[in-house]
Amino acid sequence: MDNFRIDKLDSDQETILNKLFMKVQVNLVEEVGQSAFKSWLSSLRLNKIDNNILYLSLPSSFLSDWVIPHYGNKIDTICKRVFVGIKKTKIVVNPKLKEKSNNLHDFVDLTNKSTFKYSSASSPLDPRFNFLNFVVGKSNEFAFAVAKKAAEVNKVSFNPLVLFGGVGLGKTHLMHAVAWDIKERTPERKVVYLSAEKFMYEFVKSLRQKDIMAFKEKFRSVDVLIIDDIQFIAGKESTQEEFFHTFNSLVDQKKQIIISGDRSPSDLEGVEERLRSRLSFGVVAELHKTDYELRARILKSKAIENKNVKVDNDIIEYLAKNITSNVRELEGAYRRLCAHVELVNRPLTLDTAKQILHDIFKANNKNVTIEEIQKRVSEYFNIKQSDMLSTRRARAVARPRQVAMYLSKICTTKSLPEIGKLFGGRDHTTVIHAVKKVESLYKTDISFSEHIKVLKRSLI
Numbered sequence: 001m002d003n004f005r006i007d008k009l010d011s012d013q014e015t016i017l018n019k020l021f022m023k024v025q026v027n028l029v030e031e032v033g034q035s036a037f038k039s040w041l042s043s044l045r046l047n048k049i050d051n052n053i054l055y056l057s058l059p060s061s062f063l064s065d066w067v068i069p070h071y072g073n074k075i076d077t078i079c080k081r082v083f084v085g086i087k088k089t090k091i092v093v094n095p096k097l098k099e100k101s102n103n104l105h106d107f108v109d110l111t112n113k114s115t116f117k118y119s120s121a122s123s124p125l126d127p128r129f130n131f132l133n134f135v136v137g138k139s140n141e142f143a144f145a146v147a148k149k150a151a152e153v154n155k156v157s158f159n160p161l162v163l164f165g166g167v168g169l170g171k172t173h174l175m176h177a178v179a180w181d182i183k184e185r186t187p188e189r190k191v192v193y194l195s196a197e198k199f200m201y202e203f204v205k206s207l208r209q210k211d212i213m214a215f216k217e218k219f220r221s222v223d224v225l226i227i228d229d230i231q232f233i234a235g236k237e238s239t240q241e242e243f244f245h246t247f248n249s250l251v252d253q254k255k256q257i258i259i260s261g262d263r264s265p266s267d268l269e270g271v272e273e274r275l276r277s278r279l280s281f282g283v284v285a286e287l288h289k290t291d292y293e294l295r296a297r298i299l300k301s302k303a304i305e306n307k308n309v310k311v312d313n314d315i316i317e318y319l320a321k322n323i324t325s326n327v328r329e330l331e332g333a334y335r336r337l338c339a340h341v342e343l344v345n346r347p348l349t350l351d352t353a354k355q356i357l358h359d360i361f362k363a364n365n366k367n368v369t370i371e372e373i374q375k376r377v378s379e380y381f382n383i384k385q386s387d388m389l390s391t392r393r394a395r396a397v398a399r400p401r402q403v404a405m406y407l408s409k410i411c412t413t414k415s416l417p418e419i420g421k422l423f424g425g426r427d428h429t430t431v432i433h434a435v436k437k438v439e440s441l442y443k444t445d446i447s448f449s450e451h452i453k454v455l456k457r458s459l460i
Helices: 011-032 034-041 061-082 095-099 141-152 171-185 196-208 212-220 237-252 273-279 292-305 313-322 327-344 350-356 358-365 370-381 395-411 416-422 428-444 446-459
Strands: 045-050 053-058 088-093 161-165 191-195 224-228 256-261 283-287
Touching: 011 034, 011 045, 011 061, 034 061, 053 061, 061 088, 141 161, 141 171, 141 256, 141 283, 161 171, 171 191, 171 224, 171 256, 191 196, 196 212, 196 224, 196 237, 212 237, 224 237, 237 256, 237 273, 292 313, 292 327, 313 327, 313 350, 327 350, 350 358, 370 395, 370 416, 370 446, 395 416, 395 428, 395 446, 416 428, 428 446
Parallel strands: 053 088, 161 256, 161 283, 191 224, 224 256
Antiparallel strands: 045 053
């Protein structure tokens, strides 16, 4: 990285540096938001690298006088992470930039569009999810290692790779990281990432349009197929049949398959035995619940990334000890604290943090069971608890049952199939319908929303 001048690079060097700088841009959009990026950072340009110092340019003193105090630390952190070996980032003024066009900025919305081209079958990848910012601990080190290996080698060494674990433990993060890494190392390889639900949707759509051959071609011609939340095809016999044949076709072609689910393949209910057997044939890696040390390291990594907000160690330690449900909730709590500091503009104390996050701490300190939710909702709506498990469809019974399913989803860590099973052996799609119905009524019916608020408070 020493002594590169942007105007004296060969085409290969220029491509590499432009790619790295585009990564910086993607990270900046994610960190500061689309509006702030367009207003202040979209005219930032790559200038040169000299003595391990990365020089960036802005077209005016007005811009640099604003950007350096407000975004300088953030830019420096991101650049050091992307341009490995850089010791410092300096921003200089170059008025000539006004006269230049730069095709690196010919994008409109990096939060909605990937910088890579995707197959029409693929869902967009989140630029936040890469191997660099995945914090590794005992609970996830094996899953991280096999995901990294799958991304690094062109020749498939194990097929499929199955990642499983509870909500918010990092499965989706690792799958996006694999896709990003493969596209960066070998951009010519065709990578498709999507949820099992979208796979099912694409399959049903092809049946309706009588274009099943196009569907088969779309998914059997890829180099890497990444499917998230495989449990959602449980009970869908025709979708499982098609996925089974797609799976076999890709394995025969020695193409990589990566799957995630909320449980081990052998424990997937509503999935055919032959498919469970195929999924168990490769490498199966579990992401376990995080321990205190890993949670603390995750929060400290967030603190390093966001230098604009000071969060003391005693607050980080308190969060790590008391928010144990999953990483997603932990990071959400940290972001809430940062937003409070930036908006209120007051130092953050432990007492203030406890007050801001009282609802999260309360939820984590009390492990609510589905049976308890059923009991509480039955009493509230004056129905029998056994009605929760019955097949009765009268609104006086069906609505409270839907409310109990909704509360089970938001107040427990149970998966949708597990919730359905505990409500009289219902399918997970019934739970999805119940959750959507309650969410809709919550937004439109003030009286109904008050019932939900009262029940939530009684539970957490």
